Amino acid sequence: MKQRLDRDIIAARAAKELKDGDVVNLGVGIGTLCVNFIPPEKQVVFHSENGVYAFGRVLAKGEEDLMDLNLVNAGGQFVTPAPGMSICTFADAFDAVRTGRIDVTVLGAFQVSEKGDLANVVASEVGWIGTIGGAMEMASGVKKVIVVMPHTTAEGKPKILKECTFPLTATRCVDLIVTDVAVIEVTEEGLLLKELAPGWTVNEVQAITEPKLIISPDLKEIEL
Amino acid sequence: MKQRLDRDIIAARAAKELKDGDVVNLGVGIGTLCVNFIPPEKQVVFHSENGVYAFGRVLAKGEEDLMDLNLVNAGGQFVTPAPGMSICTFADAFDAVRTGRIDVTVLGAFQVSEKGDLANVVASEVGWIGTIGGAMEMASGVKKVIVVMPHTTAEGKPKILKECTFPLTATRCVDLIVTDVAVIEVTEEGLLLKELAPGWTVNEVQAITEPKLIISPDLKEIEL
Amino acid sequence: MKNKILNTFAEAVADIPHGASIMMSSWGTAGTPFNLILALQDHGARNLTYISQNIGGTHVIRQFPDKPGMTRYLDAMPYILLHSKQIKKVIVTWGRGTDRNPIEKMVNSGEVQAEIVPLGILVERMRIGGAGLQGFYTTTGVGTFYEKGKETKVIDGQKCILELPLRADFGFVRAYKADTLGNLVYRMTSRSINPLVAKASTVTIAEVDEIVEAGELDPECIITPGLHIDRIVKIPEGGLR
Amino acid sequence: MKNKILNTFAEAVADIPHGASIMMSSWGTAGTPFNLILALQDHGARNLTYISQNIGGTHVIRQFPDKPGMTRYLDAMPYILLHSKQIKKVIVTWGRGTDRNPIEKMVNSGEVQAEIVPLGILVERMRIGGAGLQGFYTTTGVGTFYEKGKETKVIDGQKCILELPLRADFGFVRAYKADTLGNLVYRMTSRSINPLVAKASTVTIAEVDEIVEAGELDPECIITPGLHIDRIVKIPEGGLR
Numbered sequence: 001m002k003q004r005l006d007r008d009i010i011a012a013r014a015a016k017e018l019k020d021g022d023v024v025n026l027g028v029g030i031g032t033l034c035v036n037f038i039p040p041e042k043q044v045v046f047h048s049e050n051g052v053y054a055f056g057r058v059l060a061k062g063e064e065d066l067m068d069l070n071l072v073n074a075g076g077q078f079v080t081p082a083p084g085m086s087i088c089t090f091a092d093a094f095d096a097v098r099t100g101r102i103d104v105t106v107l108g109a110f111q112v113s114e115k116g117d118l119a120n121v122v123a124s125e126v127g128w129i130g131t132i133g134g135a136m137e138m139a140s141g142v143k144k145v146i147v148v149m150p151h152t153t154a155e156g157k158p159k160i161l162k163e164c165t166f167p168l169t170a171t172r173c174v175d176l177i178v179t180d181v182a183v184i185e186v187t188e189e190g191l192l193l194k195e196l197a198p199g200w201t202v203n204e205v206q207a208i209t210e211p212k213l214i215i216s217p218d219l220k221e222i223e224l
Numbered sequence: 225m226k227q228r229l230d231r232d233i234i235a236a237r238a239a240k241e242l243k244d245g246d247v248v249n250l251g252v253g254i255g256t257l258c259v260n261f262i263p264p265e266k267q268v269v270f271h272s273e274n275g276v277y278a279f280g281r282v283l284a285k286g287e288e289d290l291m292d293l294n295l296v297n298a299g300g301q302f303v304t305p306a307p308g309m310s311i312c313t314f315a316d317a318f319d320a321v322r323t324g325r326i327d328v329t330v331l332g333a334f335q336v337s338e339k340g341d342l343a344n345v346v347a348s349e350v351g352w353i354g355t356i357g358g359a360m361e362m363a364s365g366v367k368k369v370i371v372v373m374p375h376t377t378a379e380g381k382p383k384i385l386k387e388c389t390f391p392l393t394a395t396r397c398v399d400l401i402v403t404d405v406a407v408i409e410v411t412e413e414g415l416l417l418k419e420l421a422p423g424w425t426v427n428e429v430q431a432i433t434e435p436k437l438i439i440s441p442d443l444k445e446i447e448l
Numbered sequence: 449m450k451n452k453i454l455n456t457f458a459e460a461v462a463d464i465p466h467g468a469s470i471m472m473s474s475w476g477t478a479g480t481p482f483n484l485i486l487a488l489q490d491h492g493a494r495n496l497t498y499i500s501q502n503i504g505g506t507h508v509i510r511q512f513p514d515k516p517g518m519t520r521y522l523d524a525m526p527y528i529l530l531h532s533k534q535i536k537k538v539i540v541t542w543g544r545g546t547d548r549n550p551i552e553k554m555v556n557s558g559e560v561q562a563e564i565v566p567l568g569i570l571v572e573r574m575r576i577g578g579a580g581l582q583g584f585y586t587t588t589g590v591g592t593f594y595e596k597g598k599e600t601k602v603i604d605g606q607k608c609i610l611e612l613p614l615r616a617d618f619g620f621v622r623a624y625k626a627d628t629l630g631n632l633v634y635r636m637t638s639r640s641i642n643p644l645v646a647k648a649s650t651v652t653i654a655e656v657d658e659i660v661e662a663g664e665l666d667p668e669c670i671i672t673p674g675l676h677i678d679r680i681v682k683i684p685e686g687g688l689r
Numbered sequence: 690m691k692n693k694i695l696n697t698f699a700e701a702v703a704d705i706p707h708g709a710s711i712m713m714s715s716w717g718t719a720g721t722p723f724n725l726i727l728a729l730q731d732h733g734a735r736n737l738t739y740i741s742q743n744i745g746g747t748h749v750i751r752q753f754p755d756k757p758g759m760t761r762y763l764d765a766m767p768y769i770l771l772h773s774k775q776i777k778k779v780i781v782t783w784g785r786g787t788d789r790n791p792i793e794k795m796v797n798s799g800e801v802q803a804e805i806v807p808l809g810i811l812v813e814r815m816r817i818g819g820a821g822l823q824g825f826y827t828t829t830g831v832g833t834f835y836e837k838g839k840e841t842k843v844i845d846g847q848k849c850i851l852e853l854p855l856r857a858d859f860g861f862v863r864a865y866k867a868d869t870l871g872n873l874v875y876r877m878t879s880r881s882i883n884p885l886v887a888k889a890s891t892v893t894i895a896e897v898d899e900i901v902e903a904g905e906l907d908p909e910c911i912i913t914p915g916l917h918i919d920r921i922v923k924i925p926e927g928g929l930r
Contacts (some may be wrong), residue, residue, distance in 0.1 A: 043690040099889075132541050308631055315816040321678065359807075394832070582849045583849070603823075
């Protein structure tokens, strides 16, 4: 089995999409790791739907002294404040999401379709009694939606499909997919394969992707 | 022509209805005068729909030094702060009105019907292009609605009618009417005449009131 | 002056009847009214409808099981009301059970009903409940499983879903400071949905770290105006904070 | 870092096209963006839709005609845009003209259209515009002339009126301080509808007394998070404040 990119590399590649001045919402999982890959010359302002604009990094084990029980992100993780932080309610935070004031969201997914449909909520069809969270608003309200995920399921099945089989979070919302083997843009014409993980070929990626990929004329090895 | 109560006396009588701890919204006109007739042992907290809870009295000419261009009531008058004042937006202020968090409103009227319908907004039928303001929300959202007004129009016509002829602000909303000749409660059975201005008789008040008045067994001279 | 200050949480929840609806924040350690939850368990009202983001909120706490005091919070999370069989319905966005939280089992057995709502819709339903409005339209969820069975309407060319307000008979609020008029300030993201709960509840009860005289809080920085608050209890020495 | 700070009001309004919608507060001296109004008059965009509480807001000022500086405010009220024939439609709650304000004449002659909305509905339409929602139901106005021609629906046994969101292409905001991220604080009732305008506008421009570095404002007391603000201009010496 070929080497796949690890979670940090996926996060670093997604973080490259974040531009100076962007307001960004990071989903729990690989998404939250992006904060570690923002170069100092770039100012990215993080927003979280639990009511905080401009916060810093997620605190890890061993940093208990820095943790404030009153300051958490949407994933319930303890975070640091950043200069210019402001606090609001959940309702106010979602106002910003629905009115398009968030530039980018980086979130995980169970499945993405070739039209950019996203499946990443837990409805009863998936298991449990259901867990939706803020994903529906993020996916449909944020200007640019980046999905970060392994290219295939634990069983090796494709997660990029012609049609999602899991319950949809939102339709036609995904702009870019960063996986552990490729970077794929969702375009009007279909899925555009833009970058490959080191050592991977077009055919190898196509083999684990259900829809037919369009190959970018500028196809290259993944760059961080 | 008999002596009628002046604006201050009407306001003082309406103020008697305000209980310790009440949250009160005062309409522009006679309403705002009520603040001058709250005895010191009674704490009444004033709310205004332009986003202020707990403010003091309206400043008058000659008090320019105390005026803050940034602190006005819903009538645009300069007011003083009171201990515990808090500021919010117009939208937040109306949330409190519609959810029944305001105990009493004292406002003026063009007309009141015997069922307690209120007409006090300026729709195009009345003249001008229209001026509605916050009266519709106050009349339908506040727990107790007290109307303060002259008993008759400038032309001597009744303002208390079987049916309002002016556009309605809200239906069946008025609880008490304090005029320059009487205090009248709106009950399920009809209008209950409770108090008379000094020197006025039941017949004299009935003569300038369109609907038939019910006479309270406890009818008395107006008390402040 | 109306006295809103009570001495104990037991008094503050004493009149909550069986069948009442209760709204509160539950986002881990940040802004959850732990002391009122414990008092409600002691009080024992049953057949409650529970409205919050979460039924549990253990995710923060599970990250740092060794953080001092965390076990105390785990034992005061809303799911303890499931263990004491007090809840008949939950309206939340996160319905996931954990080893301590029996929600999955109770829903699957039909003992508890669950209504799972997208988070942005959930908090907006609370907001319009607290605004005294009767419904709103949103495009969130259109084209997804969430639309199923929902009333829809096309507005300005867009298909929208009708959502109804959420209000509760009792609201539990966790704030930082209250003044004697009931004005509240919060701390950081412990603000959470607490200001929404304050407005959307018929009787709102706040647990706070500190009570100050009216006039001591900055008028510009008060988040919840006192008129939304009915009862205030200061968290005593040894209470959860 | 994204620079939101501009040097002049002229630059800040330079791209407002003919036919644009503009939202702002107008409640006398408290919170009206006088300097942006003057800049918009100089700029000259026509066929504007004006959305505010008032078309004028002279009531405060008329009470105290002798207060120093008041004439300066009178000459920067929104109605000056009527004199310069820039407005084709107003959406307000107070439509009353005065000797200085020609709104009555212009509406009666058909030169300007007026939509007069109950104040609570008006500000809630702005709020849901700023919340990215598509409509709401209210019982306000039911049984009155306001109901005429409105779509209604019975919800939970109550007849309700459907109201649609208000958004604007440009929002003029009057705030006290801004930080470099665009976070805003206001002063007393000058807060007014300014935070609603900030959210309900595609391009939001703030005029402020002071600009400070990010981090200098208290995170708990910021009323408008910076992500709603696109342009900031500090009121210069001699500007209206």
